[in-house]
Amino acid sequence: MKTAAGWSGVFLCFLAFLLFADRTGSELGKAESLPQILDERIEFEEETLAVNSEIRDRNGAVISDVYSGENRVYKPYHQIREDIIQMFKAVEDRHFDTHAGFDAAGIARALLVNLQSGAIDEGGSTITQQTVRNLYLTHEQTYERKLSELLYAYQMEQEYSKEEIMELYINSIYFANGIYGFESASEYYFSRPSDELSLGEITFLGSIPNNPTIYNPLEYPENVRERQKVMLRRMKEQGYLSEERYTAALNQSIELNVRERIDLYPDYVTYVYEELKQLIGQQEGYTDRLQAAGDNRAAVEEEWQSRVTEVMKEGIVIDTALKPSAQSHAVTVMNQQLQQTSAQGAAAIVDHQRQELIALTGGRNYQKFDFHRGYQAYRQPGSVIKPLLSYAPYLEENPGTDPSTLVDAGPFAHEGYAPRNAGGGVYGLVTMEEALRQSYNTAAVRLLHQLTPETAFRYLDAFPFARITSEDEALPAALGGFQYGMNLVEMTSAYTVFSQDGTFKTPRAIRGVYSKSNGDLLFSWNSGTRTVFSPETTSRIRGMLSQVIERGTGTGASYAAEGYLGGKTGTTDNYADLWFVGLSNRYTAGVWFGHDQPGALREESTENLHTKTWRRLMQEMPD
Structure with a gap:
C-alpha cells in the first residue's frame, strides 16, 4: 500500500533523526552533526503576528476596529491565564514541558492509526509542531511537510523557551470566523477579556481550534459542547481540575455574546488613515524623501505605504479629535441638503480653540475608502x-x-x-x-x-x-x-488664522498614536505655530467677513448667534463650484458643492444652497 509505504519512510526518517540528533560527526572527521545542519539550514525570523489596532474618538471610545488581515488581540505569556495554558497542555500536548519539539509516543500512536485507516487521519503533532506549522509552514497533508514540521519543531525548541512557544501558539491558533488567538476569541464570542471568563467558557473556546469548521460556535454550538466535554475530561485526568471544578464547568450554561466589529463614522475614519500616513511620513522622513525622489517617487511611495501597513499591524491606538455628535450632525445635514441637487458636497468643522478637526464628510451617503470630497477633491x-x-x-x-x-x-x-x-x-x-x-x-x-x-x-x-x-x-x-486648486480641509484650516489673532497651526484629526501593548506614544504632530498676520490685520479682516454675512454675498449664512459670525462665499466659472467658509466664536467650518466632473450649479447658487447649508451646520451644532 502506497500510504503505508509513505508513512514507513517518514517513520524511518524519524528514527534516524532520533538516533543522530545529538551525535557529532567528529569520528568521521568530515560530517557535521544534525543539530549543526539545522542551525545552518533553518533560520527563524523574528515572528511578529499582526495585531488589531483601534481608532478612538476624543472621549476614548472605539470608533473603528482595524484588522490587518487577521482579527487578533495579542496577549503576552505572563498575562495568559493558567487555566488556558493547562487546558492546551492537557488536550494538545501532555508532554509539552519535557519533549524536544516532538512526542515520539504520540507519533507512533498516530502512525498506527493512519496505517490502519490508509490515510493521514491523526498527526500526533505537539504544540511546538502546530506553532511552526501555523507560522512557517503550510497545512498541506503530505509526508514531506510532516518531516519538515518535525525538523522545524526540533530547531524551534533549541532557539525558543517553552514560554515563548506557548505564547506564540495561543496567539496564532485559529478560532473560526476570522478570529486568531485566544484573547480575540474571548472578546469576539463573549465580548469580555479572557481574565473574566469562567472555566466553562474557557474550555468552550478551547474546543474550536481542533477543527474550526466543525466546531464553529455560531453554526454548530452543539458540536462545540461535545468537544468541550473531552477538554474538561482530559484536564481532570491530567490533574489540572478537581472534581468540583470539573462538574461546575461541565454543567455551566454557555451563552454567546458576539461582539461585532466596530466601524463607525466612515467619512472621518477614512481621513484618519490618510492623516496617519502623513504623520508617519513627517516623523520618519518619507515626506522629505518623496520631494527629493525625482524619478524614484514610485519606489518611495511604495516603501512609505508598506511602513504604514507595518505600523498598523503592530497594534496601535489612534486617538483622534472626533466629536461624534458633531460628525453625526454634519453627515445628516449634508445628506439632507444634497437631496436638493444632483451634485456632490462635503463639510469640514474645526474647533479652532484647540485647532482640531472634529467633523468631516466625504460625499453623499459616503462609504469608507470611497473617493473623499473633503480632502481628495482639489477644486x-x-x-x-x-x-x-x-x-x-x-x-x-x-x-x-x-x-x-x-x-x-x-x-x-x-x-x-x-x-x-x-x-x-x-x-x-x-x-x-x-x-x-x-x-x-x-x-x-x-x-x-x-x-x-x-x-x-x-x-x-x-x-x-x-x-x-x-x-x-x-x-x-x-x-x-x-x-490644481485646494481641497475643503485645506481651505477650512486656513481660515482658522482669522480666529487666532493671525497665528496659524494646522488643525489635525489625530491627537496621538500609541502602542496598544504598553501605551507608549509612537507618533504625534510637532507642527508649530506661525505668525501670518498681525492682530490688527486679523481684526480688520474679521470685521469685513462679518459684513459679508450681515449684508453681503453671504446673507444666507446669517443667523442669530451669540458672538461672532463671519465668512466668505466662493463661486467658480460657470457655477462649477459653490463654497462658503466661515467662523463663529468656537468653530471654523467650510462647505463645498460641485459635480465630480465639473458642471453648472446655477440653480443651486440662486437658491444659496452653500450659505444655507453652512447656516444649518453652525446654527444646529450640538453642544
Missing part, C-alpha cells in the same frame, strides 16, 4: 481665496490702510488679462470693506497687482495648500485661478 476656490491672498496681505503690507480705504473696482486689464465682475457690473472707487462684502473681482485683482503675486503668495506658504505651484503666482489667483 478652484473661487472668491474664498480673496481674504487670504488679496485683502489680508494688502492690509499687512500697507500700514495705515483699513477697511475704509478706497480701492478701484472699475475695469482692469494687464498683459491681456481683463477680469470682469459678477454679472458684468462696473463700479468705481469703493471701500475695501464693500469690495470684499460684495466680492468685486476687479478690486481683488487690483490689490494683488499692487502687492505683486510674489509678495502675496509668501503668505500662503504658512497654510497646508499641498498643490500650489510656481505657475499659480499670477493675477488670476486672486479669483481662485489655480492650476
Whole structure:
C-alpha cells in the first residue's frame, strides 16, 4: 500500500533523526552533526503576528476596529491565564514541558492509526509542531511537510523557551470566523477579556481550534459542547481540575455574546488613515524623501505605504479629535441638503480653540475608502481665496490702510488679462470693506497687482495648500485661478488664522498614536505655530467677513448667534463650484458643492444652497 509505504519512510526518517540528533560527526572527521545542519539550514525570523489596532474618538471610545488581515488581540505569556495554558497542555500536548519539539509516543500512536485507516487521519503533532506549522509552514497533508514540521519543531525548541512557544501558539491558533488567538476569541464570542471568563467558557473556546469548521460556535454550538466535554475530561485526568471544578464547568450554561466589529463614522475614519500616513511620513522622513525622489517617487511611495501597513499591524491606538455628535450632525445635514441637487458636497468643522478637526464628510451617503470630497477633491476656490491672498496681505503690507480705504473696482486689464465682475457690473472707487462684502473681482485683482503675486503668495506658504505651484503666482489667483486648486480641509484650516489673532497651526484629526501593548506614544504632530498676520490685520479682516454675512454675498449664512459670525462665499466659472467658509466664536467650518466632473450649479447658487447649508451646520451644532 502506497500510504503505508509513505508513512514507513517518514517513520524511518524519524528514527534516524532520533538516533543522530545529538551525535557529532567528529569520528568521521568530515560530517557535521544534525543539530549543526539545522542551525545552518533553518533560520527563524523574528515572528511578529499582526495585531488589531483601534481608532478612538476624543472621549476614548472605539470608533473603528482595524484588522490587518487577521482579527487578533495579542496577549503576552505572563498575562495568559493558567487555566488556558493547562487546558492546551492537557488536550494538545501532555508532554509539552519535557519533549524536544516532538512526542515520539504520540507519533507512533498516530502512525498506527493512519496505517490502519490508509490515510493521514491523526498527526500526533505537539504544540511546538502546530506553532511552526501555523507560522512557517503550510497545512498541506503530505509526508514531506510532516518531516519538515518535525525538523522545524526540533530547531524551534533549541532557539525558543517553552514560554515563548506557548505564547506564540495561543496567539496564532485559529478560532473560526476570522478570529486568531485566544484573547480575540474571548472578546469576539463573549465580548469580555479572557481574565473574566469562567472555566466553562474557557474550555468552550478551547474546543474550536481542533477543527474550526466543525466546531464553529455560531453554526454548530452543539458540536462545540461535545468537544468541550473531552477538554474538561482530559484536564481532570491530567490533574489540572478537581472534581468540583470539573462538574461546575461541565454543567455551566454557555451563552454567546458576539461582539461585532466596530466601524463607525466612515467619512472621518477614512481621513484618519490618510492623516496617519502623513504623520508617519513627517516623523520618519518619507515626506522629505518623496520631494527629493525625482524619478524614484514610485519606489518611495511604495516603501512609505508598506511602513504604514507595518505600523498598523503592530497594534496601535489612534486617538483622534472626533466629536461624534458633531460628525453625526454634519453627515445628516449634508445628506439632507444634497437631496436638493444632483451634485456632490462635503463639510469640514474645526474647533479652532484647540485647532482640531472634529467633523468631516466625504460625499453623499459616503462609504469608507470611497473617493473623499473633503480632502481628495482639489477644486478652484473661487472668491474664498480673496481674504487670504488679496485683502489680508494688502492690509499687512500697507500700514495705515483699513477697511475704509478706497480701492478701484472699475475695469482692469494687464498683459491681456481683463477680469470682469459678477454679472458684468462696473463700479468705481469703493471701500475695501464693500469690495470684499460684495466680492468685486476687479478690486481683488487690483490689490494683488499692487502687492505683486510674489509678495502675496509668501503668505500662503504658512497654510497646508499641498498643490500650489510656481505657475499659480499670477493675477488670476486672486479669483481662485489655480492650476490644481485646494481641497475643503485645506481651505477650512486656513481660515482658522482669522480666529487666532493671525497665528496659524494646522488643525489635525489625530491627537496621538500609541502602542496598544504598553501605551507608549509612537507618533504625534510637532507642527508649530506661525505668525501670518498681525492682530490688527486679523481684526480688520474679521470685521469685513462679518459684513459679508450681515449684508453681503453671504446673507444666507446669517443667523442669530451669540458672538461672532463671519465668512466668505466662493463661486467658480460657470457655477462649477459653490463654497462658503466661515467662523463663529468656537468653530471654523467650510462647505463645498460641485459635480465630480465639473458642471453648472446655477440653480443651486440662486437658491444659496452653500450659505444655507453652512447656516444649518453652525446654527444646529450640538453642544
